[in-house]
Amino acid sequence: MVLTRFDVVTLFPEMVTAAASYGVTGRAIERNIVSLSVWNPRDYTHDRHRTVDDRPYGGGPGMVMKYQPLHDAVIDAKQAHSGASKVVCLSPQGKPLTQALLKEACQLSQLVLVAGRYEGMDERFVDLDCDEEWSLGDYVISGGELAALIVIDAITRLLPGVLGDAESAQQDSYMAGLLDCPHYTRPEQINDRAVPDVLMGGNHADITRWRMKQALGRTWQRRPDLLKNKNLDADQEKLLKEFIVELN
Ligand code: 9D3
Numbered sequence: 379m380v381l382t383r384f385d386v387v388t389l390f391p392e393m394v395t396a397a398a399s400y401g402v403t404g405r406a407i408e409r410n411i412v413s414l415s416v417w418n419p420r421d422y423t424h425d426r427h428r429t430v431d432d433r434p435y436g437g438g439p440g441m442v443m444k445y446q447p448l449h450d451a452v453i454d455a456k457q458a459h460s461g462a463s464k465v466v467c468l469s470p471q472g473k474p475l476t477q478a479l480l481k482e483a484c485q486l487s488q489l490v491l492v493a494g495r496y497e498g499m500d501e502r503f504v505d506l507d508c509d510e511e512w513s514l515g516d517y518v519i520s521g522g523e524l525a526a527l528i529v530i531d532a533i534t535r536l537l538p539g540v541l542g543d544a545e546s547a548q549q550d551s552y553m554a555g556l557l558d559c560p561h562y563t564r565p566e567q568i569n570d571r572a573v574p575d576v577l578m579g580g581n582h583a584d585i586t587r588w589r590m591k592q593a594l595g596r597t598w599q600r601r602p603d604l605l606k607n608k609n610l611d612a613d614q615e616k617l618l619k620e621f622i623v624e625l626n
Contacts, residue, residue: 379462381484381533383413385455386526387448388493389430391416397527402541406534414530417455419447431496440497448503452490461487464509468493468522468529472513475525479512480532491529493522552590555608557601559592587617595621 386394398404398414406412420428423446431441452465464486473479483489492499492508504511514525534540536549553559562573576588594617597604610618 422450463488468525472511
């Protein structure tokens with residue numbers, strides 16, 4: 379199975395469709411590789427004021443998203459599709475998003491993403507209606523829409539036929555799990571900074587080794603946590619040692 383549709387439950391549907399219409403996601407939608415539908419909880423209210431939020435039991439600041447409009451929107455989103463589906467709500471309390479989590483989601487055929495606003499959603503919606511809860515990480519944003527868009531973007535890039543052959547090959551390359559090497563383009567000289575000689579030389583074996591050394595060195599310097607969960611081969615160990623020696 380491969381993911382074919384995203385459904386986003388959101389109070390700001392135009393925000394999601396507008397942002398997704400650009401670039402890689404926009405092209406994938408145009409080419410019918412994936413579809414994106416939006417569902418507004420406000421359309422599932424029944425009162426004169428179309429109320430989607432209410433005051434928190436126990437008191438305190440802010441408002442909480444009511445259960446019923448969220449529930450009814452999710453029911454409609456799921457009914458619009460048949461096939462393996464998951465409902466994921468985006469919240470600061472969720473599991474931190476990783477590439478591994480996104481790769482797993484590609485196995486589904488439908489992903490329903492629920493974006494919250496205000497202080498959050500009634501916890502019974504999270505418990506009864508959602509299969510998972512995902513977070514972008516330990517910082518505060520104003521609502522789940524940008525998080526849903528990040529999930530859509532990151533998953534769409536993984537789907538067959540979305541990226542070109544060269545870009546697709548890179549995803550599973552031997553440099554996966556490392557930070558990228560530095561890149562340069564014209565001009566050759568900027569103030570006192572020249573492009574590294576090896577890149578000007580045209581020896582492709584040397585260039586490949588230099589790029590690997592830079593990727594390893596930068597990962598060691600900036601994200602040592604990434605190296606802990608990765609076993610380097612003998613050649614990579616040698617390149618990293620060289621990088622560290624050359625710092626002195
Ligand atoms: C400052 C408000 N906080 C009070 C303790 C709670 C809070 C409620 C709602 C914080 C953020 C939000 C809205 N955030 C999201 O919907 C959200 C989010 C995030 O804020 N950080 C990381 N990932 C995500 S995914 C959805």
